[in-house]
Amino acid sequence: MATFPLNGKPEFCVADGAGKLYNNLEDKSEVHRDRCRQARRHPAHLAGPRREPLRLAIDVKNKKLFSVGDNKMMAVTDIATMKVIATPAIGAGPDAAGFDPAAAWPSAPMAREP
Secondary structure: OOOOOOOOOEEEEEEOOOOEEEEEEOOOOEEEEEEOOOOEEOOOEEOOOOOOOOEEEEEOOOOEEEEEOOOOEEEEEEOOOOEEEEOOEOOOOEOOOEEEOOOOEEEOOEOOOO
16 A cells, blocks of 8 residues: 655545546646555646546446536546547536446536526
């Protein structure tokens, strides 16, 4: 077991099933990738042009992260490069992020509309 200093406010994490964890830091708009088996930390990556990333989902098969925040946007990150490859619009007030592997579809349910 290992402890990783995140130097921010972690909001949500997902695992890839191969020993890596991905953490959203809401105060820095960053995603951190950690190798759990080697207790090794990778450099932080910007989670996209969102403020306060709230939730995170993963598509393990296609190696994509889906991060949603408070600015009506979902950032899609390619795990291999840790680069944001798309920023589709979503509604206001996302309360969660999910990925349905059977349908190959990300989701971001809304808690409220302004």
